Each structure stands twice: as structure tokens, then as C-alpha cells.
Amino acid sequence: MPRISVKVDGVTYSDDVEPRTLLVHYLRETLGKVGTVIGCDTSNCGACTVHLDGRSVKSCNVLAVQADGREVTTIEGLATNGRLHPMQQAFHDCHALQCGFCTPGMIMQAVDLVTENPNASEAEIREGMEGNLCRCTGYHNIVKAVQQGASATASAAGGEQS
Amino acid sequence: MIPTAFDYVAPTSLEDALSALAEAGDDAKVLGGGQSLLPVLRLRLNAPEKIVDLSRIDSLRGISDDGDTIVIGAMTTHDEVARSELVREHAAVLAEAASTVADPQIRHRGTLGGALVHADPAGDLGAPVLALDAELVVVGAGGERRIPAGEFFQDLFETAVGEGELLTAIRIPKHTGWGGAYEKFVRVSHQWSIVAVAAVTRDGEAKVALTNMGSTPLRASAVESAIADGASVKDAAAKAAEGTNPPSDLNGDSDYRAHLATVLTRRALARAMGG
Ligand SMILES: Cc1cc2nc3c(=O)[nH]c(=O)nc-3n(C[C@H](O)[C@H](O)[C@H](O)COP(=O)(O)OP(=O)(O)OC[C@H]3O[C@@H](n4cnc5c(N)ncnc54)[C@H](O)[C@@H]3O)c2cc1C
Numbered sequence: 001m002p003r004i005s006v007k008v009d010g011v012t013y014s015d016d017v018e019p020r021t022l023l024v025h026y027l028r029e030t031l032g033k034v035g036t037v038i039g040c041d042t043s044n045c046g047a048c049t050v051h052l053d054g055r056s057v058k059s060c061n062v063l064a065v066q067a068d069g070r071e072v073t074t075i076e077g078l079a080t081n082g083r084l085h086p087m088q089q090a091f092h093d094c095h096a097l098q099c100g101f102c103t104p105g106m107i108m109q110a111v112d113l114v115t116e117n118p119n120a121s122e123a124e125i126r127e128g129m130e131g132n133l134c135r136c137t138g139y140h141n142i143v144k145a146v147q148q149g150a151s152a153t154a155s156a157a158g159g160e161q162s
Numbered sequence: 163m164i165p166t167a168f169d170y171v172a173p174t175s176l177e178d179a180l181s182a183l184a185e186a187g188d189d190a191k192v193l194g195g196g197q198s199l200l201p202v203l204r205l206r207l208n209a210p211e212k213i214v215d216l217s218r219i220d221s222l223r224g225i226s227d228d229g230d231t232i233v234i235g236a237m238t239t240h241d242e243v244a245r246s247e248l249v250r251e252h253a254a255v256l257a258e259a260a261s262t263v264a265d266p267q268i269r270h271r272g273t274l275g276g277a278l279v280h281a282d283p284a285g286d287l288g289a290p291v292l293a294l295d296a297e298l299v300v301v302g303a304g305g306e307r308r309i310p311a312g313e314f315f316q317d318l319f320e321t322a323v324g325e326g327e328l329l330t331a332i333r334i335p336k337h338t339g340w341g342g343a344y345e346k347f348v349r350v351s352h353q354w355s356i357v358a359v360a361a362v363t364r365d366g367e368a369k370v371a372l373t374n375m376g377s378t379p380l381r382a383s384a385v386e387s388a389i390a391d392g393a394s395v396k397d398a399a400a401k402a403a404e405g406t407n408p409p410s411d412l413n414g415d416s417d418y419r420a421h422l423a424t425v426l427t428r429r430a431l432a433r434a435m436g437g
Contacts, residue, residue, distance in 0.1 A: 019170030131265025
């Protein structure tokens, strides 16, 4: 079995993995990072979204061996010092969930989206989130949360600079 | 589901990739961005014994300027193609089409080369590549071949890439100053094209190609000649389905697609011409 070395949420892990292991299975079953969930079998739903070298990917559609030498951030790595990431806080404040199953993927994609486009319009947010399905909310509060999370992220970044 | 077990290699040079493929013969499968292959393996529609991952071969990635041509490495992602200044300036229709593929996460992984070799008739990148008269660079044990896009797509999921060969680059003649538009029709977001039309135009000239109007991307030659003969956009677009044999499926029957092709061709031409 090939041995891989991956930095996940700031910690470097080395493990032997079968080549057919999907990244999402490695995260959940080997590392116990069950915050990342599996919602479908077709790479449509986006629930398993994580960041690979800083960009959002569906971790059911990447092999663990492909992450060798790379860096992964999951929903479990967003909070710092026990404080929610501004996007997590925004989802909480805006009640952007009902059952919550899609939420980890939604938040990871939302963070990618606002990093890329801090001033995204509502239409751009709806398009940028199109790879993430929610079967409960009708998306209304999710879009609101991404808008709030975008401005909170921007002001947090501004605060750090000054 | 979990794929069946396979051996995995991730060579860092083209030569090593070709020898890994040659060694494994038809038991091997090339892994590009994995956005079509991994779903196929998970559903166990295919069970290769060996996977040759191209993602560590740097020379297959990136977009460069080669005089009157732009060269896109096969492993360049949809996201990189959509954002590239070079592509937007000289092959705008391809950048637009790449931005309509799937969703952001899949565009961060999926590659232009993978999409073309996958050759799904509903895939969005074949038509723009065909409309732009691109050449596909295929490398195998016997050396390099350059294949015109018109000869590359052979049937449903079938291309001119043979066993043991790799698509390494897509060479696109610059269409600087030409208008371009990709009109894709879907009913829900993040869906494959029901029909789509790629149009590239300049004064009195149009190159038009159709997505999902047959088993391969097709040039709409009747539309192109009508424009060359001075027909109006409306009259030319009415010929979009001539000579096509569109599929019937849950998304629409063949007649519906034939009608859609005319509407989308009219829109694509009008927008490409700045109307
Ligand atoms: C949910 C979902 C929605 C999608 N929606 C769309 C859509 O709207 N429009 C669209 O066009 N596509 C869509 N796709 C497919 C996407 O575009 C894929 O990225 C693309 O089809 C395959 O590219 P890849 O790099 O991921 O290739 P892979 O999945 O790695 O490979 C695909 C095939 O090509 C072969 N291959 C790959 N690279 C090479 C190479 N360089 N040389 C030789 N053979 C190679 C592989 O062996 C395999 O047979 C969607 C996919 C998913 C999962």
C-alpha cells in the first residue's frame, strides 16, 4: 500500500492507504474527521466539499493518494481558538440550515467563493453555490448567510491588517 | 460505492507515463482530473487494474502563447481555462463554455484534456474546440500526432486517442478580434447541456458547432454557408439542425432538440456579432 503524507487542518499525517480510498473516506475513517459528510454517490450534492491546496473540491471525487504532499482543510479546521469562522457564525446567525447535513459543504464552498470574490452579488452567490444541494431550506437563508459571512470575513481581514 | 482495487502510479514525466501505460496494456486507465473517471469507478462501470495519474506531470498543465496559436496543456483545469486572459482574448468562446461546466468544485479538478477524451456528447468543451478549428496533440510510443478537432471525435465516448496514447495539448488558432458566444440550455442548475451552441464570428463569417445534437460535437455547416452567402442571422440559424441526428431522452425528444438548436444558434450568433 502506498504511504501518503497529508497536512489536514494544520496537522501532518502519514498513513498507508489503498489507492482506491477516496479522500472523504480517508478523512472520515482514518483520521476520524467526520465533520465532512457523504451525501450522494454521484458527486452532485457537494456535502463532502473540502479545500485541497486552498481550492474547494468534492472529496468523494478525489483519491486519497492524490492528496499526497498536499494540504487539506475541512470544516473542522475553520474555527480558530474555539471561535467560529465568520462564515460558520453567519450560518448560525442567519439560521441557514434545517437538518444541517449539507452545512459543512455549504460553508466550505462559501469560504472558497468569498475568498475568490469578496464582493459577490446575490446572483454570483447563487451561481457559486450551485454545486451544493440543500433539500430543506430553499436556499434563501443560505444566500443571506453567505452575504453576511462575506462582509464579516472582509472586516475580520481588515481588522487583522490594522 | 468504493471502486474495485487497482494499482496506482503518479509519474512525473510524460515518458514515464507512456511506459507505465505500455506496460499495463488495456488493463490501465489514465486519470486526468478524475471528475468523470472516479464516478465511473465508484459505480463500478469500469474496473481497471492500473491507474496512471497525470496530475504530477507539470508539462501537461498551463496555457501558453505560441505565435498565432495558443497552447493549452491537457491537464489544465476548467477553472484555469475560464479565467485565462490568453483564452479570453483569443478563444473567448472556450473560456465561456468552460465556465458553464458543472460547478466550481468540479471546475477546480476537471481538465480540458479529460473532458475531450471522455467525449460525452453532452459535454460542453467539444463544440467550442471544434468551432475554433483546434488541433489535438496526441502522444504515444510511435511519437506525436496532431489531429484536427473534426477528426478527433469519433462516436459516443470515442476519440482518436488510441490505447497507450495520451492527449497532451490542445492547440487553438488565435481568433483575436472575433466575437464568441456559448449558449447552453439546461433546466436546472449544474446540469449537462440538453443542447448548446458555440459560435465564433467576424464580418460575414461564422463558425458554429453544436453540443448534444448527435453522438459527437458537430459543425453546423449549413448555418456557416448561409452566413457566408449573406443570409440574416434568423434565416441562417433556422438551418442549425440540418444534417443532425439528435438523441431523444428524458430531457427532450429529438424534434425538441432540433428546435432548440435553431433558437440557441440564433442567440449565439446574435451575441457573438454584438447584437
Ligand atoms: C456532477 C457533475 C457534473 C458535470 N457537469 C458537466 C457539464 O455540465 N458539462 C461538461 O462538459 N462536463 C460536466 N462534467 C464532467 C467534467 O467536465 C469532467 O471534468 C470531464 O468530463 C472529465 O475531465 P477530467 O479531467 O476530470 O477527466 P477524468 O475523469 O480523469 O477522465 C475522463 C476520461 O478521459 C481519460 N483521460 C483523461 N485525461 C486524459 C489524457 N490527458 N489523455 C488521455 N486520456 C485521458 C480518462 O482515462 C477517462 O477515460 C460533470 C461532472 C460531474 C461529476
